[in-house]
Amino acid sequence: MSAGTYFDAGEQESTQSVAAEMQAKRLQEFLKGRRDHLDLSQEAVAERLDISARAYGNWERGRVKEWTDAKLYALAEALEMSEFQTARLFQYAAGRVPQPEVRTRLRRARSSTRESSAFLGDYTVMMDALALPTFVTDPAWDVKLANKAYRDLFRNVRFHPTAMPSQNFLRFGLFHPDAPSIFADHLKWQLAMLAQLSSSLEQHSEDNGLQAIRRDVYRHPALRDAYLTDMPAWVLGTGADLVHHEGAVRELRHPDPRLGLKGCRLVEETPRSLKSLGLMRLTLVLIDLDERIVPRSRGTHDHHAA
Known part of the structure:
Protein backbone atom coordinates (compact mmCIF):
# COMPACT_ATOMS: atom_id res chain seq x y z
CA MET A 1 0.00 0.00 0.00
CA GLN A 99 -41.29 5.58 10.71
CA PRO A 100 -44.85 6.51 11.75
CA GLU A 101 -46.05 2.88 11.74
CA VAL A 102 -43.39 2.05 14.35
CA ARG A 103 -44.64 4.89 16.54
CA THR A 104 -48.19 3.55 16.24
CA ARG A 105 -47.05 0.08 17.38
CA LEU A 106 -45.12 1.56 20.30
CA ARG A 107 -48.13 3.61 21.41
CA ARG A 108 -50.38 0.55 21.26
CA ALA A 109 -47.87 -1.46 23.29
CA ARG A 110 -47.64 1.28 25.96
CA SER A 111 -51.43 1.55 26.10
CA SER A 112 -51.70 -2.22 26.53
CA THR A 113 -49.07 -2.13 29.28
CA ARG A 114 -50.91 0.64 31.15
CA GLU A 115 -54.20 -1.24 30.87
CA SER A 116 -52.54 -4.44 32.12
CA SER A 117 -50.97 -2.61 35.07
CA ALA A 118 -54.33 -1.09 36.01
CA PHE A 119 -56.01 -4.49 35.79
CA LEU A 120 -53.33 -6.16 37.93
CA GLY A 121 -53.66 -3.39 40.51
CA ASP A 122 -57.41 -4.04 40.76
CA TYR A 123 -56.78 -7.79 40.86
CA THR A 124 -54.41 -7.36 43.81
CA VAL A 125 -57.14 -5.56 45.76
CA MET A 126 -59.52 -8.44 45.04
CA MET A 127 -56.95 -11.05 46.11
CA ASP A 128 -56.30 -9.27 49.40
CA ALA A 129 -59.96 -9.83 50.31
CA LEU A 130 -59.47 -13.63 50.13
CA ALA A 131 -58.78 -15.57 53.33
CA LEU A 132 -56.64 -18.28 51.72
CA PRO A 133 -53.02 -17.70 50.57
CA THR A 134 -53.21 -16.83 46.87
CA PHE A 135 -50.50 -15.79 44.45
CA VAL A 136 -49.91 -15.17 40.74
CA THR A 137 -46.82 -16.39 38.89
CA ASP A 138 -45.31 -16.17 35.44
CA PRO A 139 -44.10 -19.30 33.56
CA ALA A 140 -40.79 -19.24 35.49
CA TRP A 141 -42.70 -19.22 38.81
CA ASP A 142 -41.67 -15.66 39.63
CA VAL A 143 -44.32 -14.30 42.01
CA LYS A 144 -45.99 -11.30 40.38
CA LEU A 145 -48.85 -10.79 42.85
CA ALA A 146 -49.54 -12.17 46.31
CA ASN A 147 -52.29 -11.45 48.80
CA LYS A 148 -52.03 -10.68 52.52
CA ALA A 149 -52.75 -14.29 53.51
CA TYR A 150 -49.78 -15.44 51.39
CA ARG A 151 -47.52 -12.82 52.95
CA ASP A 152 -48.70 -13.83 56.44
CA LEU A 153 -47.87 -17.47 55.74
CA PHE A 154 -44.23 -16.58 55.06
CA ARG A 155 -43.92 -13.65 57.49
CA ASN A 156 -41.22 -15.30 59.66
CA VAL A 157 -39.01 -16.41 56.77
CA ARG A 158 -35.47 -15.06 57.02
CA PHE A 159 -33.91 -13.09 54.19
CA HIS A 160 -32.32 -15.08 51.39
CA PRO A 161 -30.67 -13.41 48.36
CA THR A 162 -32.28 -15.66 45.73
CA ALA A 163 -35.05 -17.76 47.28
CA MET A 164 -37.58 -15.51 48.98
CA PRO A 165 -41.22 -16.67 48.67
CA SER A 166 -42.19 -13.20 47.48
CA GLN A 167 -39.80 -13.63 44.53
CA ASN A 168 -40.06 -17.19 43.23
CA PHE A 169 -42.20 -20.01 44.65
CA LEU A 170 -40.09 -22.89 43.30
CA ARG A 171 -36.83 -21.35 44.46
CA PHE A 172 -38.20 -20.92 47.97
CA GLY A 173 -39.35 -24.53 48.22
CA LEU A 174 -36.17 -25.96 46.74
CA PHE A 175 -33.41 -23.78 48.16
CA HIS A 176 -34.50 -21.71 51.17
CA PRO A 177 -33.32 -23.17 54.54
CA ASP A 178 -36.62 -22.09 56.14
CA ALA A 179 -38.77 -23.97 53.63
CA PRO A 180 -39.04 -27.14 55.80
CA SER A 181 -40.49 -25.04 58.64
CA ILE A 182 -43.45 -24.15 56.37
CA PHE A 183 -43.65 -27.19 54.09
CA ALA A 184 -43.75 -29.84 56.81
CA ASP A 185 -43.35 -32.90 54.56
CA HIS A 186 -40.60 -31.10 52.75
CA LEU A 187 -39.26 -34.00 50.68
CA LYS A 188 -42.72 -34.50 49.14
CA TRP A 189 -42.98 -30.79 48.38
CA GLN A 190 -39.54 -30.87 46.78
CA LEU A 191 -40.41 -33.84 44.56
CA ALA A 192 -43.56 -32.05 43.43
CA MET A 193 -41.61 -28.85 42.75
CA LEU A 194 -38.92 -30.69 40.81
CA ALA A 195 -41.68 -32.31 38.74
CA GLN A 196 -43.17 -28.88 38.06
CA LEU A 197 -39.75 -27.55 37.08
CA SER A 198 -39.39 -30.37 34.58
CA SER A 199 -42.91 -29.80 33.25
CA SER A 200 -42.40 -26.05 32.95
CA LEU A 201 -39.12 -26.55 31.08
CA GLU A 202 -40.88 -28.80 28.58
CA GLN A 203 -43.26 -25.93 27.78
CA HIS A 204 -40.76 -23.05 28.08
CA SER A 205 -37.38 -24.58 27.30
CA GLU A 206 -35.79 -21.22 26.43
CA ASP A 207 -36.83 -19.45 29.63
CA ASN A 208 -33.69 -18.15 31.35
CA GLY A 209 -35.29 -18.19 34.81
CA LEU A 210 -36.26 -21.87 34.60
CA GLN A 211 -32.85 -22.80 33.19
CA ALA A 212 -31.18 -20.97 36.09
CA ILE A 213 -33.28 -22.94 38.61
CA ARG A 214 -32.27 -26.20 36.95
CA ARG A 215 -28.60 -25.19 37.03
CA ASP A 216 -28.90 -24.47 40.75
CA VAL A 217 -30.60 -27.84 41.29
CA TYR A 218 -27.62 -29.53 39.65
CA ARG A 219 -25.27 -27.72 42.04
CA HIS A 220 -26.92 -29.48 45.01
CA PRO A 221 -26.06 -33.21 44.90
CA ALA A 222 -29.17 -34.34 46.81
CA LEU A 223 -31.49 -32.23 44.65
CA ARG A 224 -29.71 -33.31 41.47
CA ASP A 225 -30.17 -36.99 42.37
CA ALA A 226 -33.82 -36.37 43.23
CA TYR A 227 -34.36 -34.53 39.92
CA LEU A 228 -32.68 -37.22 37.80
CA THR A 229 -33.84 -40.36 39.63
CA ASP A 230 -36.46 -39.97 42.37
CA MET A 231 -38.70 -37.44 40.64
CA PRO A 232 -39.13 -39.34 37.33
CA ALA A 233 -39.98 -42.51 39.28
CA TRP A 234 -42.44 -40.57 41.45
CA VAL A 235 -44.15 -39.02 38.40
CA LEU A 236 -44.32 -42.42 36.71
CA GLY A 237 -45.96 -43.91 39.77
CA THR A 238 -48.43 -41.13 40.58
CA GLY A 239 -48.84 -39.13 37.40
CA ALA A 240 -48.66 -36.09 39.64
CA ASP A 241 -47.09 -32.70 39.57
CA LEU A 242 -47.37 -29.66 41.80
CA VAL A 243 -50.37 -28.04 40.16
CA HIS A 244 -52.45 -30.43 38.14
CA HIS A 245 -52.78 -33.25 40.67
CA GLU A 246 -55.14 -31.19 42.78
CA GLY A 247 -56.25 -34.07 44.97
CA ALA A 248 -52.79 -34.37 46.52
CA VAL A 249 -52.67 -33.16 50.09
CA ARG A 250 -49.35 -32.18 51.60
CA GLU A 251 -48.62 -30.89 55.06
CA LEU A 252 -48.05 -27.22 55.77
CA ARG A 253 -47.23 -25.56 59.09
CA HIS A 254 -48.72 -22.09 59.45
CA PRO A 255 -46.90 -19.60 61.72
CA ASP A 256 -50.24 -18.66 63.30
CA PRO A 257 -50.55 -21.08 66.27
CA ARG A 258 -54.32 -21.08 65.86
CA LEU A 259 -53.84 -22.80 62.53
CA GLY A 260 -50.67 -24.79 63.13
CA LEU A 261 -50.21 -27.96 61.09
CA LYS A 262 -52.66 -28.13 58.19
CA GLY A 263 -53.24 -30.17 55.10
CA CYS A 264 -52.67 -28.21 51.89
CA ARG A 265 -53.93 -28.59 48.35
CA LEU A 266 -52.40 -26.33 45.73
CA VAL A 267 -55.18 -25.42 43.32
CA GLU A 268 -54.84 -23.59 40.01
CA GLU A 269 -57.74 -21.25 39.24
CA THR A 270 -56.53 -18.91 36.51
CA PRO A 271 -59.14 -16.62 34.89
CA ARG A 272 -58.95 -15.91 31.17
CA SER A 273 -57.77 -12.35 31.82
CA LEU A 274 -54.62 -13.58 33.60
CA LYS A 275 -53.97 -16.33 31.06
CA SER A 276 -53.93 -13.70 28.30
CA LEU A 277 -51.02 -12.07 30.17
CA GLY A 278 -49.15 -15.37 30.46
CA LEU A 279 -49.82 -15.61 34.21
CA MET A 280 -51.20 -18.31 36.49
CA ARG A 281 -53.10 -17.93 39.76
CA LEU A 282 -52.64 -20.51 42.53
CA THR A 283 -54.34 -20.90 45.89
CA LEU A 284 -53.05 -22.83 48.90
CA VAL A 285 -56.25 -24.46 50.18
CA LEU A 286 -55.73 -25.22 53.86
CA ILE A 287 -57.72 -28.08 55.41
CA ASP A 288 -57.68 -30.01 58.67
CA LEU A 289 -55.56 -33.12 58.30
CA ASP A 290 -58.43 -35.39 59.38
CA GLU A 291 -60.42 -34.06 56.41
CA ARG A 292 -58.08 -35.58 53.87
CA ILE A 293 -59.95 -37.62 51.30
CA VAL A 294 -58.39 -40.99 50.56
CA PRO A 295 -59.58 -42.20 47.14
CA ARG A 296 -60.93 -45.75 47.07
CA SER A 297 -60.92 -48.22 44.21
CA ARG A 298 -64.17 -49.14 42.50
CA GLY A 299 -66.10 -51.93 44.12
CA THR A 300 -64.16 -51.84 47.38
CA HIS A 301 -66.25 -49.48 49.47
CA ASP A 302 -69.28 -51.13 51.12
CA HIS A 303 -68.11 -54.62 52.08
CA HIS A 304 -64.58 -53.42 52.99
CA ALA A 305 -66.05 -50.71 55.19
CA ALA A 306 -68.03 -53.32 57.02
Whole structure:
Protein backbone atom coordinates (compact mmCIF):
# COMPACT_ATOMS: atom_id res chain seq x y z
CA MET A 1 0.00 0.00 0.00
CA SER A 2 1.39 3.39 -0.97
CA ALA A 3 1.92 6.32 1.33
CA GLY A 4 -0.87 8.10 -0.54
CA THR A 5 -3.27 5.28 0.31
CA TYR A 6 -2.37 5.49 4.00
CA PHE A 7 -2.93 9.22 3.84
CA ASP A 8 -6.31 8.82 2.15
CA ALA A 9 -7.47 6.28 4.76
CA GLY A 10 -6.31 8.46 7.63
CA GLU A 11 -7.91 11.52 6.09
CA GLN A 12 -11.20 9.64 5.61
CA GLU A 13 -11.19 8.45 9.23
CA SER A 14 -10.49 11.98 10.43
CA THR A 15 -13.31 13.36 8.27
CA GLN A 16 -15.75 10.78 9.67
CA SER A 17 -14.70 11.66 13.21
CA VAL A 18 -15.25 15.37 12.60
CA ALA A 19 -18.66 14.65 11.04
CA ALA A 20 -19.68 12.54 14.05
CA GLU A 21 -18.62 15.31 16.44
CA MET A 22 -20.59 17.88 14.47
CA GLN A 23 -23.66 15.63 14.46
CA ALA A 24 -23.40 15.11 18.24
CA LYS A 25 -23.01 18.88 18.70
CA ARG A 26 -26.11 19.60 16.60
CA LEU A 27 -28.09 17.03 18.59
CA GLN A 28 -26.93 18.49 21.91
CA GLU A 29 -27.85 22.03 20.88
CA PHE A 30 -31.21 20.87 19.54
CA LEU A 31 -32.17 18.95 22.70
CA LYS A 32 -30.92 21.66 25.03
CA GLY A 33 -32.87 24.21 23.03
CA ARG A 34 -36.08 22.23 23.45
CA ARG A 35 -35.37 21.78 27.16
CA ASP A 36 -34.75 25.49 27.67
CA HIS A 37 -37.89 26.35 25.70
CA LEU A 38 -39.94 24.11 28.01
CA ASP A 39 -38.01 25.37 31.08
CA LEU A 40 -37.05 21.82 32.05
CA SER A 41 -33.92 20.62 33.81
CA GLN A 42 -32.11 17.46 32.76
CA GLU A 43 -33.47 15.84 35.91
CA ALA A 44 -37.04 16.71 34.92
CA VAL A 45 -36.63 15.23 31.42
CA ALA A 46 -35.01 12.13 32.91
CA GLU A 47 -38.02 11.70 35.20
CA ARG A 48 -40.35 11.90 32.20
CA LEU A 49 -38.27 9.22 30.49
CA ASP A 50 -38.06 7.09 33.66
CA ILE A 51 -34.25 7.00 33.46
CA SER A 52 -31.48 8.50 35.61
CA ALA A 53 -30.35 12.10 35.16
CA ARG A 54 -26.89 10.80 34.30
CA ALA A 55 -28.33 8.57 31.57
CA TYR A 56 -30.25 11.49 30.10
CA GLY A 57 -27.10 13.61 30.16
CA ASN A 58 -25.46 10.97 27.95
CA TRP A 59 -28.49 11.03 25.65
CA GLU A 60 -28.25 14.78 25.30
CA ARG A 61 -24.55 14.54 24.47
CA GLY A 62 -25.24 11.83 21.89
CA ARG A 63 -23.39 9.15 23.88
CA VAL A 64 -25.80 6.35 23.02
CA LYS A 65 -24.71 2.98 21.66
CA GLU A 66 -27.81 2.68 19.47
CA TRP A 67 -30.63 5.13 18.85
CA THR A 68 -33.64 2.84 18.63
CA ASP A 69 -37.06 4.07 17.50
CA ALA A 70 -38.38 3.48 21.02
CA LYS A 71 -35.72 5.78 22.54
CA LEU A 72 -36.16 8.50 19.94
CA TYR A 73 -39.96 8.55 20.10
CA ALA A 74 -39.84 8.55 23.91
CA LEU A 75 -37.44 11.49 23.77
CA ALA A 76 -39.69 13.32 21.31
CA GLU A 77 -42.68 12.89 23.65
CA ALA A 78 -40.70 13.90 26.74
CA LEU A 79 -39.66 17.12 25.00
CA GLU A 80 -43.13 17.66 23.48
CA MET A 81 -41.85 17.78 19.91
CA SER A 82 -43.95 18.39 16.82
CA GLU A 83 -43.79 16.03 13.85
CA PHE A 84 -41.30 18.36 12.17
CA GLN A 85 -39.12 18.52 15.28
CA THR A 86 -39.32 14.73 15.64
CA ALA A 87 -38.06 14.34 12.07
CA ARG A 88 -35.11 16.64 12.89
CA LEU A 89 -34.39 14.60 16.01
CA PHE A 90 -34.18 11.39 13.97
CA GLN A 91 -31.85 13.05 11.45
CA TYR A 92 -29.55 14.52 14.11
CA ALA A 93 -29.42 11.38 16.26
CA ALA A 94 -29.57 8.54 13.74
CA GLY A 95 -29.29 10.05 10.26
CA ARG A 96 -32.63 8.66 9.14
CA VAL A 97 -36.28 9.57 8.93
CA PRO A 98 -38.89 8.42 11.49
CA GLN A 99 -41.29 5.58 10.71
CA PRO A 100 -44.85 6.51 11.75
CA GLU A 101 -46.05 2.88 11.74
CA VAL A 102 -43.39 2.05 14.35
CA ARG A 103 -44.64 4.89 16.54
CA THR A 104 -48.19 3.55 16.24
CA ARG A 105 -47.05 0.08 17.38
CA LEU A 106 -45.12 1.56 20.30
CA ARG A 107 -48.13 3.61 21.41
CA ARG A 108 -50.38 0.55 21.26
CA ALA A 109 -47.87 -1.46 23.29
CA ARG A 110 -47.64 1.28 25.96
CA SER A 111 -51.43 1.55 26.10
CA SER A 112 -51.70 -2.22 26.53
CA THR A 113 -49.07 -2.13 29.28
CA ARG A 114 -50.91 0.64 31.15
CA GLU A 115 -54.20 -1.24 30.87
CA SER A 116 -52.54 -4.44 32.12
CA SER A 117 -50.97 -2.61 35.07
CA ALA A 118 -54.33 -1.09 36.01
CA PHE A 119 -56.01 -4.49 35.79
CA LEU A 120 -53.33 -6.16 37.93
CA GLY A 121 -53.66 -3.39 40.51
CA ASP A 122 -57.41 -4.04 40.76
CA TYR A 123 -56.78 -7.79 40.86
CA THR A 124 -54.41 -7.36 43.81
CA VAL A 125 -57.14 -5.56 45.76
CA MET A 126 -59.52 -8.44 45.04
CA MET A 127 -56.95 -11.05 46.11
CA ASP A 128 -56.30 -9.27 49.40
CA ALA A 129 -59.96 -9.83 50.31
CA LEU A 130 -59.47 -13.63 50.13
CA ALA A 131 -58.78 -15.57 53.33
CA LEU A 132 -56.64 -18.28 51.72
CA PRO A 133 -53.02 -17.70 50.57
CA THR A 134 -53.21 -16.83 46.87
CA PHE A 135 -50.50 -15.79 44.45
CA VAL A 136 -49.91 -15.17 40.74
CA THR A 137 -46.82 -16.39 38.89
CA ASP A 138 -45.31 -16.17 35.44
CA PRO A 139 -44.10 -19.30 33.56
CA ALA A 140 -40.79 -19.24 35.49
CA TRP A 141 -42.70 -19.22 38.81
CA ASP A 142 -41.67 -15.66 39.63
CA VAL A 143 -44.32 -14.30 42.01
CA LYS A 144 -45.99 -11.30 40.38
CA LEU A 145 -48.85 -10.79 42.85
CA ALA A 146 -49.54 -12.17 46.31
CA ASN A 147 -52.29 -11.45 48.80
CA LYS A 148 -52.03 -10.68 52.52
CA ALA A 149 -52.75 -14.29 53.51
CA TYR A 150 -49.78 -15.44 51.39
CA ARG A 151 -47.52 -12.82 52.95
CA ASP A 152 -48.70 -13.83 56.44
CA LEU A 153 -47.87 -17.47 55.74
CA PHE A 154 -44.23 -16.58 55.06
CA ARG A 155 -43.92 -13.65 57.49
CA ASN A 156 -41.22 -15.30 59.66
CA VAL A 157 -39.01 -16.41 56.77
CA ARG A 158 -35.47 -15.06 57.02
CA PHE A 159 -33.91 -13.09 54.19
CA HIS A 160 -32.32 -15.08 51.39
CA PRO A 161 -30.67 -13.41 48.36
CA THR A 162 -32.28 -15.66 45.73
CA ALA A 163 -35.05 -17.76 47.28
CA MET A 164 -37.58 -15.51 48.98
CA PRO A 165 -41.22 -16.67 48.67
CA SER A 166 -42.19 -13.20 47.48
CA GLN A 167 -39.80 -13.63 44.53
CA ASN A 168 -40.06 -17.19 43.23
CA PHE A 169 -42.20 -20.01 44.65
CA LEU A 170 -40.09 -22.89 43.30
CA ARG A 171 -36.83 -21.35 44.46
CA PHE A 172 -38.20 -20.92 47.97
CA GLY A 173 -39.35 -24.53 48.22
CA LEU A 174 -36.17 -25.96 46.74
CA PHE A 175 -33.41 -23.78 48.16
CA HIS A 176 -34.50 -21.71 51.17
CA PRO A 177 -33.32 -23.17 54.54
CA ASP A 178 -36.62 -22.09 56.14
CA ALA A 179 -38.77 -23.97 53.63
CA PRO A 180 -39.04 -27.14 55.80
CA SER A 181 -40.49 -25.04 58.64
CA ILE A 182 -43.45 -24.15 56.37
CA PHE A 183 -43.65 -27.19 54.09
CA ALA A 184 -43.75 -29.84 56.81
CA ASP A 185 -43.35 -32.90 54.56
CA HIS A 186 -40.60 -31.10 52.75
CA LEU A 187 -39.26 -34.00 50.68
CA LYS A 188 -42.72 -34.50 49.14
CA TRP A 189 -42.98 -30.79 48.38
CA GLN A 190 -39.54 -30.87 46.78
CA LEU A 191 -40.41 -33.84 44.56
CA ALA A 192 -43.56 -32.05 43.43
CA MET A 193 -41.61 -28.85 42.75
CA LEU A 194 -38.92 -30.69 40.81
CA ALA A 195 -41.68 -32.31 38.74
CA GLN A 196 -43.17 -28.88 38.06
CA LEU A 197 -39.75 -27.55 37.08
CA SER A 198 -39.39 -30.37 34.58
CA SER A 199 -42.91 -29.80 33.25
CA SER A 200 -42.40 -26.05 32.95
CA LEU A 201 -39.12 -26.55 31.08
CA GLU A 202 -40.88 -28.80 28.58
CA GLN A 203 -43.26 -25.93 27.78
CA HIS A 204 -40.76 -23.05 28.08
CA SER A 205 -37.38 -24.58 27.30
CA GLU A 206 -35.79 -21.22 26.43
CA ASP A 207 -36.83 -19.45 29.63
CA ASN A 208 -33.69 -18.15 31.35
CA GLY A 209 -35.29 -18.19 34.81
CA LEU A 210 -36.26 -21.87 34.60
CA GLN A 211 -32.85 -22.80 33.19
CA ALA A 212 -31.18 -20.97 36.09
CA ILE A 213 -33.28 -22.94 38.61
CA ARG A 214 -32.27 -26.20 36.95
CA ARG A 215 -28.60 -25.19 37.03
CA ASP A 216 -28.90 -24.47 40.75
CA VAL A 217 -30.60 -27.84 41.29
CA TYR A 218 -27.62 -29.53 39.65
CA ARG A 219 -25.27 -27.72 42.04
CA HIS A 220 -26.92 -29.48 45.01
CA PRO A 221 -26.06 -33.21 44.90
CA ALA A 222 -29.17 -34.34 46.81
CA LEU A 223 -31.49 -32.23 44.65
CA ARG A 224 -29.71 -33.31 41.47
CA ASP A 225 -30.17 -36.99 42.37
CA ALA A 226 -33.82 -36.37 43.23
CA TYR A 227 -34.36 -34.53 39.92
CA LEU A 228 -32.68 -37.22 37.80
CA THR A 229 -33.84 -40.36 39.63
CA ASP A 230 -36.46 -39.97 42.37
CA MET A 231 -38.70 -37.44 40.64
CA PRO A 232 -39.13 -39.34 37.33
CA ALA A 233 -39.98 -42.51 39.28
CA TRP A 234 -42.44 -40.57 41.45
CA VAL A 235 -44.15 -39.02 38.40
CA LEU A 236 -44.32 -42.42 36.71
CA GLY A 237 -45.96 -43.91 39.77
CA THR A 238 -48.43 -41.13 40.58
CA GLY A 239 -48.84 -39.13 37.40
CA ALA A 240 -48.66 -36.09 39.64
CA ASP A 241 -47.09 -32.70 39.57
CA LEU A 242 -47.37 -29.66 41.80
CA VAL A 243 -50.37 -28.04 40.16
CA HIS A 244 -52.45 -30.43 38.14
CA HIS A 245 -52.78 -33.25 40.67
CA GLU A 246 -55.14 -31.19 42.78
CA GLY A 247 -56.25 -34.07 44.97
CA ALA A 248 -52.79 -34.37 46.52
CA VAL A 249 -52.67 -33.16 50.09
CA ARG A 250 -49.35 -32.18 51.60
CA GLU A 251 -48.62 -30.89 55.06
CA LEU A 252 -48.05 -27.22 55.77
CA ARG A 253 -47.23 -25.56 59.09
CA HIS A 254 -48.72 -22.09 59.45
CA PRO A 255 -46.90 -19.60 61.72
CA ASP A 256 -50.24 -18.66 63.30
CA PRO A 257 -50.55 -21.08 66.27
CA ARG A 258 -54.32 -21.08 65.86
CA LEU A 259 -53.84 -22.80 62.53
CA GLY A 260 -50.67 -24.79 63.13
CA LEU A 261 -50.21 -27.96 61.09
CA LYS A 262 -52.66 -28.13 58.19
CA GLY A 263 -53.24 -30.17 55.10
CA CYS A 264 -52.67 -28.21 51.89
CA ARG A 265 -53.93 -28.59 48.35
CA LEU A 266 -52.40 -26.33 45.73
CA VAL A 267 -55.18 -25.42 43.32
CA GLU A 268 -54.84 -23.59 40.01
CA GLU A 269 -57.74 -21.25 39.24
CA THR A 270 -56.53 -18.91 36.51
CA PRO A 271 -59.14 -16.62 34.89
CA ARG A 272 -58.95 -15.91 31.17
CA SER A 273 -57.77 -12.35 31.82
CA LEU A 274 -54.62 -13.58 33.60
CA LYS A 275 -53.97 -16.33 31.06
CA SER A 276 -53.93 -13.70 28.30
CA LEU A 277 -51.02 -12.07 30.17
CA GLY A 278 -49.15 -15.37 30.46
CA LEU A 279 -49.82 -15.61 34.21
CA MET A 280 -51.20 -18.31 36.49
CA ARG A 281 -53.10 -17.93 39.76
CA LEU A 282 -52.64 -20.51 42.53
CA THR A 283 -54.34 -20.90 45.89
CA LEU A 284 -53.05 -22.83 48.90
CA VAL A 285 -56.25 -24.46 50.18
CA LEU A 286 -55.73 -25.22 53.86
CA ILE A 287 -57.72 -28.08 55.41
CA ASP A 288 -57.68 -30.01 58.67
CA LEU A 289 -55.56 -33.12 58.30
CA ASP A 290 -58.43 -35.39 59.38
CA GLU A 291 -60.42 -34.06 56.41
CA ARG A 292 -58.08 -35.58 53.87
CA ILE A 293 -59.95 -37.62 51.30
CA VAL A 294 -58.39 -40.99 50.56
CA PRO A 295 -59.58 -42.20 47.14
CA ARG A 296 -60.93 -45.75 47.07
CA SER A 297 -60.92 -48.22 44.21
CA ARG A 298 -64.17 -49.14 42.50
CA GLY A 299 -66.10 -51.93 44.12
CA THR A 300 -64.16 -51.84 47.38
CA HIS A 301 -66.25 -49.48 49.47
CA ASP A 302 -69.28 -51.13 51.12
CA HIS A 303 -68.11 -54.62 52.08
CA HIS A 304 -64.58 -53.42 52.99
CA ALA A 305 -66.05 -50.71 55.19
CA ALA A 306 -68.03 -53.32 57.02
